[in-house]
Amino acid sequence: MGDEKASKDIVDIAISDGRFKTLVTALKSAELVDALKGEGPFTVFAPTDDAFAKLPKEKLDELLKPENKKALVDILKYHVVPSKVSSKDVIKLDGKEITMANGKKAKIKVKDGSVYINDVKVTTTDIMGKNGVIHVIDAVLIP
Template sequence: MMAADDTMNTDDTTMDGPKDIVALASETPSLSTLVQALQAADLVGALQGAGPYTVFAPTNEAFAALPAGTLDNLLKPENKQQLADILKYHVVEGNVKSTDLSNGMSAKTLNGADLKVMLDGSSVKINDANVTMPDVEASNGVVHVIDKVMMPPSGR
């Protein structure tokens, strides 16, 4: 992905280390819908903060698998709070790597509800989403790419 000479790229505010969570997602074509949703929910600034945060990042395909019209509806300005709640359900405080996970553990998300971790051999599930790319390092946390948009429990 990165050539050896790319590590010294000092344009903008990037340093010699990994980029923040939003910059990382912005440079990942399969996460462009997530970036669009973060912008619509005004959460970009929060995920560019010091953190650390652990983000379970749904791919574009995961957003596309939502029922027809769901994403378009969530991206409307009047649904900003609902979208923010859904996105915050994909974020946990702290730097949680795949090696920190144990079967049956739960983690409190930024929206207040818990996620459940299930390990089965080498596969990791967060609720009913599969982790397809674990442990993508960012300067302010870690990203785990998942194959499904997780909906927070209703009535919390």
């Protein structure tokens, strides 16, 4: 099973996983699919559909409109680190900030054995793809 995922890129993993339909829709709206299919490596802190559901529906609908593409791109890039950061690397970053793909910083915390990025909990780590790694988070990061 590990090898099958490792041969897919991050976008294909997100599409086939089934928990990231809203994220995939947002990536398509923001025209970021090709970028995340690139060589990478990337680390994606991927919000599940449940995480997106915590946003007010109007806000999500608003972000998906073509005229708000710039804001959507900014938010989505705030979920990507332009390097490969596995869970063992993330744990070493406790209390430190990392620079996301949109140029803004996010803070990593390790609390009671769980990893948080800006107070958003990482629920699943190290879904490895051929161009990076996905860590699943339970809320949407807003820069």
